[in-house]
Amino acid sequence: MFRARQRRRRADGGAGGRTALSLAARHPHLVERVILQSSVGFLPWPDRLTRLGGRAVFDGRVEAGTWAILRLLLRVAPSLGLRLLLRDLSVLPVGQVLRNLSAGERSLLICLFASMRSGRGFVADMLPVPDCAAQVTQPTLVMATRHDRSVPFTHAESLVATIPSAELVVSQADSHMIWFGPGYSRLAATIAAFLA
Incomplete structure (x- = not known):
């Protein structure tokens, strides 16, 4: 999911993670913070x-x-x-x-x-796009679970290793849908603190 929020406060990803990162890199004046949840990075994807x-x-x-x-x-x-x-x-x-x-x-x-x-x-999500992660200067929160079959955890690790101001939060969720199952309240609190 990709959203550019009112007052240009943040961009966040999911299937649109690369779009959010491209927006943050190319138009930093429009994005204060980036939140990526179960996001595709710039590694080869999908299989x-x-x-x-x-x-x-x-x-x-x-x-x-x-x-x-x-x-x-x-x-x-x-x-x-x-x-x-x-x-x-x-x-x-x-x-x-x-x-x-x-x-x-x-x-x-x-x-x-x-x-x-x-x-x-x-189909468009599967197309390769230029890797702009190193150009993202905004504070970035990367949230992912090791149980995700859709987007391997290595994408989150790669994003955190490349984005200068990125923090990784590991979800204990059972699937790509980190919003479901026990433990999301902790992630929601982390997001609230990050945006505050």
Whole structure:
């Protein structure tokens, strides 16, 4: 997720982490702080299999159908839909990830996945972009979990090693979705303190 916040206070990443970093590097007067959560860095990403599969099912001409099928699955068999989607987001067994989510978090994830569309965004995210991390001068908070299958933890380590004023916060979350599961309240407090 990428957001340029009101009053130009911060830019933050996720799938848009590289966009946030490019904005911070090229237009430092627009960004005071950078928060990257489960963010793709400038290491090679994704792997070849994901790249090929992603282009096949998320190409701009077919992605609406892909999401329609996923929404239908989430409606008629929500547990199966969650298992299918979460298995690519965690290195842990998907059953364990699901057990560690509260009923409310499972419902929220179903709603989130059911409302998603990617347009040409996911395919665009897979394109290589120039590495500008060393040019980011703003204080930067990098948050990631070692359990993320979607974006390997090495991306967070690489960003922290390259961005001059970066701090790494390791999440204990079970998946790429660090906002779900036990421990996010600690991350939220860290974000609040960073922005204060």
